[in-house]
Amino acid sequence: MEKQRNVLQMSGLNVTVKSQQGMVPLVQNLQLELKPGKILGLVGESGSGKTITSMAILQLLNQKAMRVEGSIQLHGRELIGLKEKEMRSIRGKDIGFIMQNPMNAFTPVYTIGSQFVETIRIHTGLTKKQAIALAVDSLEKMNLQEPAEIMNMYPFQLSGGMLQRVMIAISMCLRPSIVIADEPTTALDVATQLQVLRELDRLRTECGTAILLISHDLGVISELADEVAVMQKGRIVEQADVYRLFDYPQHDYTKKLLQARPVLPAHEELSKLVI
Template structure:
């Protein structure tokens, strides 16, 4: 059997953000799927230990993992268009998620859903609750998914490219909400992104993946200012930089 990722060791600290960066195919998403136990167990196997607050997750039965996902581990998927069922309204899916993992009544769950959608800058949440996924843009679905992941205040949020489908204004709003979640609730966040600007804005530490391995891990300032591994240096140098034209002053008589 071919190994897709190798010798991964990292720890998520309460209230801290670990940024996971690397080129496409480096193993970032499959690492998250392994933590969530979402890989097909018939064709893949995960060796080693995955622990959440002292509880071993690797090898848990699907029913037990289903209770953990959503409540203790929030997951913001990379493709929001595939995250929702097309035959149920946004409100139906939002409320069902809340009630599955809490003792809230339907009315209380609806109020929490509306408040959570407002927090991620969605307009008129009460109206959006009655719409179907295909009636929302990709960016709006992304924010709905973020709201669902955050509303139950999980111990860990895994955010796989959470700002990909968003414009700059809403990117800032989402980053602020993630920052509030970790500061107010002590939530750990595993932030996967190709956007090094997003990583530098939110992450406390950064792990760099290359060919299925973590080749460097450091404090965010140290990694951006003084990268050690050659791959990290190439990754940072690949960022587009706008040329700065030297301004010339004209003397007007």
């Protein structure tokens, strides 16, 4: 029953930051698990600790200013306290990361191709030629036109939506077991947003990747997630199947979030109108 095991298991995660007022808790007693091929949505307002959680998984938090306690296990292997060198071989290979702002995620002075190939060659023993072939292939899968030309372009020559798809291509080309998508569509316009969500959906069905989808937009969550955890002030206040959460919210905060959805005419009517 190896396949049924959780890809990622977090338990009792606490993150505290040192400040003048003493230790301030950012994330408290967090329990989360990611299952293969499933998407876990993490919602909550700004400042509730969503991004801190994802940074804790990647061990990217400043060790001097913050204290991370508890346990984060990837395939049963404890990540907390792992040496930086070992962590580096995990980031990008086992855990892919898609950031909110694609413009800031690339180095502006290198071409897309060189950044792509660098990632591939660090984690695999492929030759440069093979790496380029793999990169072009994954760009093509992302519905980007003329991938060979994109390889020679600089980040500023691409639009935000294209860059975001390049970032997804990079994070999925090594078939990681987990992808952390931190507000992947917040910076994009609505038409591009749907495209990016489609690619994420394909990633989990084709590669069986477990996705941690962080978003404040319940529209994104209801489109993609299987299970949802609601965060408020560093704690998970409710966790349920996405259908159950939308139909029977338990916690007051979840109810408040659901009420904050903009109102449109009933969706059934709408689909009648459009067809």
